[in-house]
Amino acid sequence: MFLTLALFLFGLTVLLISTKALVDKSQQLAHKIHLSPLIIGITIVAIGTSLPELVVSTIASIKGDYGLALGNIIGSNITNILLVLAVGIMFGKLGIGTTKTPKTTYLLITVTALYTLLHFIPMNSFIAGIILITFGILVTIIEYRWGIDGQNHEDFSLISKFQNQKTNFSTKDLILLLVAVIGITLGGFVIVNSVESLSAILGYSTTVLGLCLTAVATSLPELSTTLFSQNNKDEKLTMGNILGSNIYNITFIGGISYLFTNYTYLESFDWIWFISSAIVLFFIVHFLKGKYIPKFIGVLLIGIYFVYLLTVIAK
DSSP, X not given: OHHHHHHHHHHHHHHHHHHHHHHHHHXXXXXXXXXXXHHHIIIIIXXXXXXHHXXXXXXXXXXXXXXXXXXXXXXXXHHIIIIIHHHXXXXXXXXXXXXXXXXXXXXXXXXXXXXXXXXXXXXOHHHHHHHHHHHHHHHHHHHHHHHHHHTTTTTXXXXXXXXXXXXXXXXXXXXXXXXXXXXXXHHHHHHHHHHHHHHHTTTOOHHHHHHTHHHHHHTHHHHHHHHHHHHTTOHHHHHXXXXXXXXXXXXXXXXXXXXXXXXXXXXXXXXXXXXXXXXXXXXXXXXXXXXXXXHHHHHHHHHHHHHHHHHHHTO
């Protein structure tokens, strides 16, 4: 037990240090290449912070434990919206953009519906995986194009500020960025293994474990990114990371998981939580675009998240 706790604390330390480095270097890269922090958050940071989910779900799928792989993907997306977003709202001043953020939310709703549909219709799992991965690649291309277009439109004033600042991004910075990504992967892997060891004592199935404890553990990079980016007053990076992480959890991680295993069905109630959380995010973005999110919404999301945990644990 002591060794397990020690490993958990070690993984958490590596994870937090690596995430801080990833946020700093990603912001530096955004300034250098004159792209909105939202796009950097949706792509580079989101992929980096989703690596623990990728490690867990891929290994679980190879081992044939698709219940853990699927539960981790579903649970992580719910956690990112109901917990990570809530933390960003409560501990910072989180605003909603008027252009790219709503459009990216539409993409998230689309891939959420696609993932749900692929799960319930008869289809070869390998083909389903290819479809999801293809969507992930398309989303990346679309986001990059939106970022380039935004340089001359909604992001013009922000990009102008970047251009007036002399920002260097050397080979050393690139290496540090890659080391940070590796650190997040290592830290996430150690944390997940530690959580699984502790949870095994409780006797829960790996599916239930994936929906709650493992999902929280693999969402720690997104949570720490949210806290660090809020300290840097960069709400665009926060929103981009949450949206991008959820999209890539579904497309790339969900797609890769399908390549290695057959379907395992979760209860319909789990899918209702999955779809409902995405819809909640959609309504927040739709009705509050161009505004700051009130603190009470963060409190409400936290409350809903605890209800979700209770429904999972009660199984």
